[in-house]
Amino acid sequence: xxxxxxxxxxxxxxxxxxxxxxxxxxxxxxxxxxxxxxxxxxxxxxxxxxxxxxxxxxxxxxxxxxxxxxxxxxxxxxxxxxxxxxxxxxxxxxxxxxxxxxxxxxxxxxxxxxxxxxxxxxxxxxxxxxxxxxxxxxxxxxxxxxxxxxxxxxxxxxxxxxxxxxxxxxxxxxxxxxxxxxxxxxxxxxxxxxxxxxxxxxxxxxxxxxxxxxxxxxxxxxxxxxxxxxxxxxxxxxxxxxxxxxxxxxxxxxxxxxxxxxxxxxxxxxxxxxxxxxxxxxxxxxxxxxxxxxxxxxxxxxxxxxxxxxxx
Numbered sequence: 001x002x003x004x005x006x007x008x009x010x011x012x013x014x015x016x017x018x019x020x021x022x023x024x025x026x027x028x029x030x031x032x033x034x035x036x037x038x039x040x041x042x043x044x045x046x047x048x049x050x051x052x053x054x055x056x057x058x059x060x061x062x063x064x065x066x067x068x069x070x071x072x073x074x075x076x077x078x079x080x081x082x083x084x085x086x087x088x089x090x091x092x093x094x095x096x097x098x099x100x101x102x103x104x105x106x107x108x109x110x111x112x113x114x115x116x117x118x119x120x121x122x123x124x125x126x127x128x129x130x131x132x133x134x135x136x137x138x139x140x141x142x143x144x145x146x147x148x149x150x151x152x153x154x155x156x157x158x159x160x161x162x163x164x165x166x167x168x169x170x171x172x173x174x175x176x177x178x179x180x181x182x183x184x185x186x187x188x189x190x191x192x193x194x195x196x197x198x199x200x201x202x203x204x205x206x207x208x209x210x211x212x213x214x215x216x217x218x219x220x221x222x223x224x225x226x227x228x229x230x231x232x233x234x235x236x237x238x239x240x241x242x243x244x245x246x247x248x249x250x251x252x253x254x255x256x257x258x259x260x261x262x263x264x265x266x267x268x269x270x271x272x273x274x275x276x277x278x279x280x281x282x283x284x285x286x287x288x289x290x291x292x293x294x295x296x297x298x299x300x301x302x303x304x305x306x307x308x309x310x311x312x
Contacts, residue, residue: 013195023308025301031091031297035061039093079108083109094118126162134257150163151248152176176199176202178201205240219261220232241266245273253275253276254271256276
C-alpha cells in the first residue's frame with residue numbers, strides 16, 4: 001500500500017520514530033535498479049543534494065526535473081505529469097509552489113493504480129523532510145526528544161508549521177514567537193492539539209526562548225514572496241543573536257534550516273557560535289531523506305542495526 005507523505009502528520013508518531021531510527025542505520029538497496037523522480041518548481045541547494053544522494057545511497061537513480069521541464073498547468077496538467085512519472089519511477093518527491101499540487105499528484109497516481117509514493121520536499125504549507133532532519137539533529141545533540149522545549153522565533157511559515165507538528169509527534173514542547181499577523185493560525189494550533197502536543201505562542205522572543213533546549217529560526221522572506229518590505233519591518237526585533245541565545249536554557253543549541261541572511265533573522269555570531277548545530281542539521285537533511293524514502297518503500301528499523309554515518 002502506498003505511503004504518501006504530504007505532511008509530517010501523515011507519518012504519525014510511530015512513523016516519525018521509525019524514520020529517525022532508520023536515519024542512523026544502514027538500509028538495504030530498496031531502490032536498486034529503480035528510479036526516483038525529484039521535481040523542483042523552486043530552486044534548491046540542500047534539498048536537491050540531500051535527496052539525490054539519498055536515492056544513490058538506497059541503490060537507485062535520481063532524476064531531477066526542473067519546473068520548466070514539466071510546466072504544471074501550462075505544458076501539461078499536474079495529473080498527466082504524475083501519471084507519466086509513475087510509469088518510470090518507484091518514488092516521486094516534489095518541491096512545489098502550492099500544496100494542492102502534491103495532493104493532485106498523489107490522487108492521480110492512486111487513481112491510475114500506481115503504487116508510487118509521493119513525498120513533499122517543500123510546499124507552501126509544510127516542509128516535512130526539514131522537520132525530520134531537525135528532530136534527528138536534536139536527538140543526536142541532546143540525546144532525547146521527549147520533554148525537550150523547541151523555541152521558534154520569526155515568521156510561522158511552512159518550516160515552523162512542520163516543526164511544531166513534528167514536536168507534537170515526538171513528545172517535545174514547542175514555543176513560537178512571532179509578530180502579530182505572522183503567527184500560527186488557530187487551525188495550526190488545533191492540529192498540534194489533535195496530535196497530542198502542546199505549543200505556546202507569544203510575541204516576545206525573549207519570553208518564548210527562556211529556558212528552551214533548542215532555538216530555531218528561518219529566513220524572514222522566502223523566494224518570490226510578496227510584501228517583503230512590510231514583512232521585514234514587522235519582524236525587526238526578532239533576530240536571533242548571542243544575547244537571545246543566552247536567555248535559553250544551559251546547553252541550548254541553535255538551528256536554522258538555511259539559507260541564512262546574517263544580520264537579518266540571525267546574527268553572524270549566533271550562526272557561527274558554539275551553540276550552532278546548523279551544519280550538522282544540513283548534513284542530516286540527507287540522512288533524514290534517505291530514511292524517509294526507505295520508510296515509504298517499506299523499510300523498517302532493525303533492532304540490531306549497522307550504524308550509518310559518513311566518515312568525518
